[in-house]
Amino acid sequence: MLSEYEAVIGLEVHIQLKTDSKIFCGCSTAFGGEPNIRVCPVCLGMPGVLPKINKRAVEFTIKMVLATAGTVHQESIFARKNYFYPDLPKGYQISQYEFPIATGGAVIIKNKDGEQKRIRLSRIHLEEEAGKLFHDTDDRCSYIDLNRCGIPLVEIVTEPDLRSSEEAYLFLSKIKQIAEYLDICTGNMEEGAIRCDINISVKSKGDKNYGTRREIKNMNSLKFIKRAIDYERDSQIQIIKSGGNISQETMLWDEKVGVTKLMRTKEESEDYRYFPEPDLMRLEITPEWIERVRKTLPELPDEKYRRFIRQYGIPAYDVGVLTSSRNLADYFEVVALVSKQPKLASNWVMVELMREIKETDISRIKVRPENLGTLITMIAMGKISSRSAKDVFAEMVRTGRNAEEIVKAEGLKQISDKAKIEKVVKLVLDNNRVSVRKYLRGKEGLFGFFFGQVMRETNGRAEPGLVNKILMDELNKRRGQ
């Protein structure tokens, strides 16, 4: 039933900038702690105060624009967006309207089959964050914390180029990734550092005209964004199929029930009466400034992806995972360069390290990447078995000591001494005479049992290839006896 229709989706993404101070005053942008402790007359909207713009907030915005190939305008203008809501003490939000910092640009998304799609951006502008409201604890009152009020926000508006919840998910993940690479946002969605509004309509596939759209406001979880889009798409299709019309409405996602609910109709829609902000003059961004910022851009996700494929010759899937975050990519590079074993490095980072990261943050991992590199070199050179390498790694995770030290102290060095292994093999075979007889009479499956015994006797340190060979020889010797 759904296949005749498709969703047409545009997003407005809000990214909290990681500046130290707020956009128009010197209050800290830190997260958490007591309410209303990072406020001043400017962000509280007291009469007679004047905003003064944070230069770094502008610089971060320029970075985002350059990273998405948009055009930075030499001149842009701030505007007042007027509405009453208690999380906005001035009664207006300083935003941008007709003359944003940037227009155009695009983001390339890639689905799991590797197909690429270009999502065009219509504009990028700078504005201020509102405070935080709480309603849960009381029926008659709402509570306001204005610590967040005035944190710089970059708003990225897309063209209606997205066609599914999956594409919206990929787009947001990409924006998050780029912002993280640029180091302009914490990327912490639980703390609301990235949020988005979703504009969605449905139309018959092949129909050139778009349907009437509804907007779902203020989503901050990738999982719920996907669900909200799917729910809203299906519900719009149902309405159309049953002969109804979609009207332009604003919806809210109710995550407890898993449905979108009407927030306001078009008739109730706000009239924001935008006008140029008289307290701020025009924002000038010179070409020289733009060039200076361009020079500070790091290698971006797509570039890094291509380089890793080229330089390390590891599978595209691995590269996708390793470049998902800049910290992880940097970590991997050190491991790969120190060990000179890119594929092994990739396996270790993606399996063993990622398992640890899941529970913490890569920056808090005690294992230095160069130490993991050394560990991998030791595996590659046959100095320790993969099995004991895992124990060494566990120890590294716990203590942060380096691999060589642990191997030395714990006696984990791989046994490659032929005589030593021979001794163990003989011991194992002598202790299992019945099984040896069975083996020699044709029960060859017992080979694995002998092998396991040898490994156990050596605490997994015997070089497996050598054990295999010696065991085979010793068993053959006993054939004649």
Add this chain to the structure above:
Amino acid sequence: MALTYDDIDKIARLARLKHTPEEKRKLLSDLNKILEYMEIIDEIDIEGIDEMSHITHQQTPFRDDVVKTGLSQKDALSNAPKTQDGLFVVPKIIENQDSTE
């Protein structure tokens, strides 16, 4: 262009204000007088002058990204009619929703 009572109602709704019919009559007449006065500006010949948002050609000054201590929580809340646990308290707002758009 003269305002109507519908305009007054709309502006009042946006400003969250309520007026008696008597107040509305007075507001309508006052506002229309102000607008008439402003219409004098229409007589100025602006041929060849670009649209502008600010009358000076200055650019907005920048501030370095430096944290400064603001108000204490006590001072920040001191003008509020109602507070609780360091928070401003207001009459219940509709849905669980922040406004930034």
